[in-house]
Amino acid sequence: MTDADALLAASRRPLVIGVGGGGDVVGALATAESCRLLHGASPVVGGVTWERRPIDPRPGPRTVSEIEGGRSLAGTVVAAGADTRVRGDGTRFAESHMARFLGEEVVLVDPNPGPAEVAAGLARTMERLRADLLVAVDVGGDALAHGHEPGLASPLCDALMLAAIGRAGAEGDVPVLGGVFGMGCDGELTPAEVLERLGEIAAAGGAAGIQGLTEPVASRLEAAVAEVPTEASAQAVRAFRGERGTTRIRGGRRRVELSLMAAATVYFDLPVALGSAARLAAAVSSARDLEDANDRLNSLGVRTELDAEREPPPV
Numbered sequence: 001m002t003d004a005d006a007l008l009a010a011s012r013r014p015l016v017i018g019v020g021g022g023g024d025v026v027g028a029l030a031t032a033e034s035c036r037l038l039h040g041a042s043p044v045v046g047g048v049t050w051e052r053r054p055i056d057p058r059p060g061p062r063t064v065s066e067i068e069g070g071r072s073l074a075g076t077v078v079a080a081g082a083d084t085r086v087r088g089d090g091t092r093f094a095e096s097h098m099a100r101f102l103g104e105e106v107v108l109v110d111p112n113p114g115p116a117e118v119a120a121g122l123a124r125t126m127e128r129l130r131a132d133l134l135v136a137v138d139v140g141g142d143a144l145a146h147g148h149e150p151g152l153a154s155p156l157c158d159a160l161m162l163a164a165i166g167r168a169g170a171e172g173d174v175p176v177l178g179g180v181f182g183m184g185c186d187g188e189l190t191p192a193e194v195l196e197r198l199g200e201i202a203a204a205g206g207a208a209g210i211q212g213l214t215e216p217v218a219s220r221l222e223a224a225v226a227e228v229p230t231e232a233s234a235q236a237v238r239a240f241r242g243e244r245g246t247t248r249i250r251g252g253r254r255r256v257e258l259s260l261m262a263a264a265t266v267y268f269d270l271p272v273a274l275g276s277a278a279r280l281a282a283a284v285s286s287a288r289d290l291e292d293a294n295d296r297l298n299s300l301g302v303r304t305e306l307d308a309e310r311e312p313p314p315v
Helices: 004-010 024-039 094-102 115-129 155-171 191-203 215-225 232-240 270-274 279-284 290-299 305-310
Strands: 014-018 044-048 067-074 077-086 106-109 133-139 176-181 207-212 245-249 254-258 264-268
Touching: 004 024, 004 133, 004 176, 004 207, 014 024, 014 106, 014 115, 024 044, 024 094, 024 133, 024 176, 024 215, 024 232, 024 264, 044 094, 067 106, 067 115, 077 094, 077 115, 094 106, 094 215, 106 115, 115 155, 133 155, 133 232, 155 176, 155 270, 155 279, 155 290, 155 305, 176 270, 191 207, 191 264, 215 232, 232 254, 264 270, 270 279, 279 290, 290 305
Parallel strands: 014 044, 014 133, 044 106, 133 176
Antiparallel strands: 067 077, 077 106, 176 264, 207 264, 245 254
């Protein structure tokens, strides 16, 4: 059984990836800061080249070839600085803002080539950064969706990245760990639905531990939220500060139920999750690329964020 406390305490150089794109890199910072403050680690945070439509109107994640101002780490991975942006239109990633906030490079992953190439790129990145633990953090918990949940809106990026990180652990000497930060804070799965999925993982022997925010970590995240565009991760800090009940995000389109559980990261054994609750990640594990992964989810009756972004915006 995976013990998250032991893995995080032993790690000197964890690489913590926010797997859902956009502001999930802030959720990753919660784990990274805990490792730094509690265990004296030198963590690296990262995220994905997929921004929300209000920031990047072009559908889908950006490719490595479209990025300028970054340093190549592997075929699918770049080290992003404060000036890393999309060539031509100047779109900046959440990771660019995070790099400015931290004063250091942040890992930026291009998911377009699919789980196999992303896994290989992450394994190579681990070597180059001398990282010793790879942590996949999802803000909200929709990475564990089954596909039929009424609020599910962005399953593709989460599924592909969970599958890739799972492959990196299975195919190489890379210890991996999964986590849900800010349960229900993205307004997709409800807290009850996330708890049900986590219970499914626990029943399969994959529960790994829970870590709540502390005052120093919460303060660090508050400062990051002021610099990095994110709504979901900000809700977890609000919950830590004592806010309760229902609030709305995404221009009022999404409802979030705040409770103290929203201020925690729940860790799980990633391979066990892929064999139990993370059904969509398992479904795309052998996908050739992002398009194939999208087609596989569509074949299961799941509408993805890529489908939504390809539709004309409402007038």
